[in-house]
Amino acid sequence: xxxxxxxxxxxxxxxxxxxxxxxxxxxxxxxxxxxxxxxxxxxxxxxxxxxxxxxxxxxxxxxxxxxxxxxxxxxxxxxxxxxxxxxxxxxxxxxxxxxxxxxxxxxxxxxxxxxxxxxxxxxxxxxxxxxxxxxxxxxxxxxxxxxxxxxxxxxxxxxxxxxxxxxxxxxxxxxxxxxxxxxxxxxxxxxxxxxxxxxxxxxxxxxxxxxxxxxxxxxxxxxxxxxxxxxxxxxxxxxxxxxxxxxxxxxxxxxxxxxxxxxxxxxxxxxxxxxxxxxxxxxxxxxxxxxxxxxxxxxxxxxxxxxxxxxxxxxxxxxxxxxxxxxxxxxxxxxxxxxxxxxxxxxxxxxxxxxxxxxxxxxxxxxxxxxxxxxxxxxxxxxxxxxxxxxxxxxxxxxxxxxxxxxxxxxxxxxxxxxxxxxxxxxxxxxxxxxxxxxxxxxxxxxxxxxxxxxxxxxxxxxxxxxxxxxxxxxxxxxxx
Numbered sequence: 001x002x003x004x005x006x007x008x009x010x011x012x013x014x015x016x017x018x019x020x021x022x023x024x025x026x027x028x029x030x031x032x033x034x035x036x037x038x039x040x041x042x043x044x045x046x047x048x049x050x051x052x053x054x055x056x057x058x059x060x061x062x063x064x065x066x067x068x069x070x071x072x073x074x075x076x077x078x079x080x081x082x083x084x085x086x087x088x089x090x091x092x093x094x095x096x097x098x099x100x101x102x103x104x105x106x107x108x109x110x111x112x113x114x115x116x117x118x119x120x121x122x123x124x125x126x127x128x129x130x131x132x133x134x135x136x137x138x139x140x141x142x143x144x145x146x147x148x149x150x151x152x153x154x155x156x157x158x159x160x161x162x163x164x165x166x167x168x169x170x171x172x173x174x175x176x177x178x179x180x181x182x183x184x185x186x187x188x189x190x191x192x193x194x195x196x197x198x199x200x201x202x203x204x205x206x207x208x209x210x211x212x213x214x215x216x217x218x219x220x221x222x223x224x225x226x227x228x229x230x231x232x233x234x235x236x237x238x239x240x241x242x243x244x245x246x247x248x249x250x251x252x253x254x255x256x257x258x259x260x261x262x263x264x265x266x267x268x269x270x271x272x273x274x275x276x277x278x279x280x281x282x283x284x285x286x287x288x289x290x291x292x293x294x295x296x297x298x299x300x301x302x303x304x305x306x307x308x309x310x311x312x313x314x315x316x317x318x319x320x321x322x323x324x325x326x327x328x329x330x331x332x333x334x335x336x337x338x339x340x341x342x343x344x345x346x347x348x349x350x351x352x353x354x355x356x357x358x359x360x361x362x363x364x365x366x367x368x369x370x371x372x373x374x375x376x377x378x379x380x381x382x383x384x385x386x387x388x389x390x391x392x393x394x395x396x397x398x399x400x401x402x403x404x405x406x407x408x409x410x411x412x413x414x415x416x417x418x419x420x421x422x423x424x425x426x427x428x429x430x431x432x433x434x435x436x437x438x439x440x441x442x443x444x445x446x447x448x449x450x451x452x453x454x455x456x457x458x459x460x461x462x463x464x465x466x467x468x469x470x471x472x473x474x475x476x477x478x479x480x481x
Contacts, residue, residue, distance in 0.1 A: 008420040010043035010112040014104070016128055017119035018048030018059065018090065022147065024066040026178075027119060030413040032067050033075065035084045037409075039417060047107050048090040049100075059090035095124045101135045114142035115419050122149060126163040133167040143419050145174045148239050149230065150428070153444075154437040161430045174419050175428040179240045180247075181411030181418075184370045186426070188247050188339065189256075191364070191372065198362070199252065201343065204322040208359065209474075211340040212244050214328040214366075215481045218335075219285065219459075220296045220306065228297035231304035232282075236328040238440045242269065243428070244366075245324060248339055249314055258424040262432055269435040273313045275443055281466045282452065283307035285331035288459040293331075305454040306330045309467040311474075323474065327467060331459040333481045337366035340479050351388065358388050363479070 013031075015023055034040050048059045063085060067076055091107060093100030108114060116132060118125055125146055132138040146164070151157030164173055179185060192199055201207070214236060220227040227235060246265035253260035282305035284293040293306045307329030314324065341362040358377040365371050374393045409417070418426060457464040462481050471477050 005037050005039050007039055007041045008044075008113075008417055010041050011115060011420045012045050012047060012108050012112050013115045013117065013416075013420070014047045014049055014108070015117045015119055016049045016093075016095065016124075017117075019050045019052050019062065020119055022119045023048075024062070025070050026410075026412045027117065027416070028063050028066050029070045030410060030416060032063075032071070032081065032084050033409065034413050034417060035087070036075075036080050040087075043112065045087050045089065045109075047104070048088065049093045049104060050090075051092065051094060053092045054090065056088065056090040060085045060088050063088060095120065095131070096127045098131075101131055101137070105135050105137045108137055110139070113420055113422075114139055115145065116142065117145040117416075117419075119147060122146075122151070122160060125160060129164055129167045138168075141172070142168075143172050143174055143422070144168055145176055145416075145419055147176055149234065150175055150239075150433050151437060152230070152234065154434060154441050157434050157437045161434065165430075170430055171424070173430070174415075174424060175430075175433060176415055177239055177243055177428060178411040178415065179366075180243055180426040181413075181415040182366050182370070184364055184366045184372070185244065185247065187372065188364050193252055193256075202341075203318045204320050206343055207322050208342045208344045209322060209476060210248060210324045210342070211479055212241055212248070212324065212326045212338075213340075213479065213481065214241060214244075214337045215332040216328075216330045216335055217332060217460075219290060219331045220293065224297040227306075228299055228302050228304045232306060232308040232328055232330075233440065233444060237308060237310070237326060238436050239428075241326050241328060242436050244339055245312070245326065248341075249319060249324070251318065256425070258427075259429075261425050262429045266429070266432050266435055267316075268314060269432065269439060271314050271316045271319075272439050273315050275310055275312060277446060277450070277452075279311040279470070280443070280447070281307075281309040281464055281470055282447070282454040283329065283457045283464040283467070284454040285329075285459045286456045288331075290331070290459065303448075303451075303453055307332075307454070307457060307463045307467070309463065309470055311470060325471065325476075325478070327463065327478070329457075329463050333460055333462055335368055336481050338479070339364040339366070342476075358390055361390075 015027060017023055031040070031046060064081055067081055089107060091100055091104045093104055116128070116138065118128055120128070129144065132142075138144075144164070151160050192202060243265075246268045249268045250264035251267065253264045284302070284306050286292050287295065294300050294302055297304070307327070309325070309327035312324040312326060313319070314322075343360040343362070345359045360377070361375040363373045365373065375390045376393060377388050377390055380388065415426060418424075455464045455466055462468070462478065468478065
């Protein structure tokens, strides 16, 4: 497969929180990969900004260590790392004070794309936006990138939106959700809207139900203090799974451009029915070879969930009567993320009862092995009459497109380059975030008001038994994790 990498325009990218975990793990190694792939023009520069008092040489040494830690040896080389570091500089700034901002202003050029990545706690978003404005650093066409969590509820999301809107308009704000940068998530849109084979069937007349799963093997680990204040609903459902749901269920946009796509996603969120308590299962992993959730978060009275499964309905013509089942959890059997479309059985079987009746299944695998699998019905080979079986038409990207596809940009790489291009298609709009919280808040308020406790589940399994029962009541079952 021939690479079609097109360099972006020259830019200055300022990373606030440049010494933090996200910058070390994802942002800086990702930028190095874009540099090696020829997407970063010679004039591009990356400026680290944080409160740590150090010079540029010290920060470059930290960047080298991050690249060596988080990228395999096959994806780096000393000369490339050295050339990449020549583009880096560092300024110590006080996010809530005046120190360092004049120095930062002296680093920023006026004749290139300006982007500012807020890789910091949301509580600092407003302070950074204010100082970029006060010190006349950001131009009127500058872009800011903000990480989740974007609010804890509708009220705080509105407050954050209002704070940022004081100094930046909506076309300048890039609310990043790395799930939208995954190759297969974007392929979902290509499968739906680029093939006449699927879109005519993509509705309640032909689709029995949809499953969206994001399963993790790891526990909450070192994120215990944060996670216990959010739980799986706030940490995963309100953003990641909601975005996957929107892309799966939305109407075809008039054009593949930012506002057209985001308008259709917003319609899906606004069409979501309230979810009754009996359609929700919450769980906490128990102790096994590793500590329990309660031990990980150091709170034996915690009522936050590490697992959640839900049955949703979308109140519109396309999806009337078709349930969507969402689940996500930690310390499960395997790491797996997928969207699965279960089509209905044929309305009438011409075969004997012994042949069986089958239904087609389309699965879009997001991780760990990106690809698309369509299960179709055929006759079982051999003598003995007509017996139907399901076989996969499997397209693993690495197999179908060659080994180069295994080295495609990861989500952060792709999304950061989209920021430089000024393409907001894969970023959340402010009203979209608020609509998601508006749907989420009553659900959380309901179980908090009732004093519901998550049910314990065995680690290394598929979650609470109650989640399986949620499906069994509808004569359905979850896909194997």
